[in-house]
Amino acid sequence: MALVHHDPQDGIIITRIGQAEITVRPEPPASATGAPVILLRVDAPMLDTLAAAYLDPDEARRLAQALVRAAEAARPATPWRTPRPGPR
16 A cells, blocks of 8 residues: 555545555534544545545544454564463
8 A cells, every 4th residue: 555645743644555545634523513523535446436434533543443453363563462361
């Protein structure tokens, strides 16, 4: 996955997988009383598909945690695992 743009100060990340582009960025509230949201956008021109989701901060955190768990299950970042508590 090629990193196209990352601005930690703005919280924006744009990456590419083949011709597909994934954008994650915070969005300001839509109205004065609205809450801020996080935009998750996937643009896959080869499949002629554009998908976007607006997540509240808690949903974005849960998605990020789920992605990390899935990545760790597929390929641990380190060969050293935290031992599971066994019977005592």
